Amino acid sequence: MWRTCIIALLTSCGNVKNATYFNQNTVQITSNSYENLEPILQKNDLLSITVSSINPEAAEMFNLSNSFSAQSSTTAGNTTRVSGYLVDQDGAIRFPVLGKIDAAGKTKKALREEITSILISRQLLIEPIVDIRYLNYKISILGEVKNPSVINIPNEKISLLEALGLAGDITIYGRRDNISLIREQNGIKKVTRIDLTTNEIFNSPYYYLKSNDIIYVEPNSAKIASSSEAKSWIPVILSGVSLAIIAIVSL
Structure with a gap:
């Protein structure tokens, strides 16, 4: 009996350890660049791109209704429609006036700098400010x-x-x-x-x-075991229900 108690105690300790986070006594966090890595744009990304400058009227043409709209679901289960620039299967977006611009494989910063550079080089805007955000x-x-x-x-x-x-x-x-x-x-x-x-x-x-x-x-194994055990009782329960129904009908 005492052996059984010891095994149960050791097992329970192991289960507690597996059910908790960060069991090591100390945490040494090193400074690295992972936190500062900017995601790379990919196909099917949906972007919001806005352009502003010291001349709002001139910038207005670059802020026309975005070319793609889709539905977005929230954690509360609500559904809203969002509009943005879709990175298509060619890896490009279609931007007003500027036309097709390659986006996939670039960071938001790189794309922002490219759009800004085009606006300046073509003398379309003075001191343009381009803001890019993910919508999906x-x-x-x-x-x-x-x-x-x-x-x-x-x-x-x-x-x-x-x-x-x-x-x-x-x-x-x-x-x-x-x-x-x-x-x-x-x-x-x-x-x-x-x-x-x-x-x-x-x-x-x-x-x-x-x-x-x-x-x-x-x-974990406990959930799998409980599910298997429950399934093993299904035939017994169904048989019991069938016998009950037969007994009721025979009355």
Whole structure:
């Protein structure tokens, strides 16, 4: 009996460790450039581009209704229509007056500087100011979290921990030591495994998420076992219901 108690105690300790974050005693966060990395524009990105200058009337023609509109869902389940410049399958946007401009593969800063340079070189505006923002900067969180959802990120910057917080955190049945992060780079989807029971995430290039990242939290063995056990009882329950129905009909 005492052996059983010891095994149960050790097992419970192991389960508590797997259900908590950052089990190491100290955290050493090194200064790196990951936080400052600007996302690279990709096909199907939806951008808001506004142009202003010291002559608002002259800049007005560059702020015509954007060329693409789409529906966007919020975490509350509401749906709104957003308008912007879609990076098409050729990797380009169509901008008023300036025409086709290659965008895919560039940062927002590079695209902003290119548009500004064209406006100045063609003498279309004096001291133009170009602002570019994502309209579909979003991440998806699936699996064993309280609220699986697609989350729009208005400030274009979010960490993995913040994203999990917005999804209501990982449930007690979710594995914190083997989270999958799916990220598309150059048209290729790559799956990275992340262990949140250690402190390594703080120095990881995956600490900050990128647009269209997908996070999947897989169930732990307890959830899988409970599901299997429940399924094994289904035939017994159905048989019991059938016998009850037969008994009622026979009365």
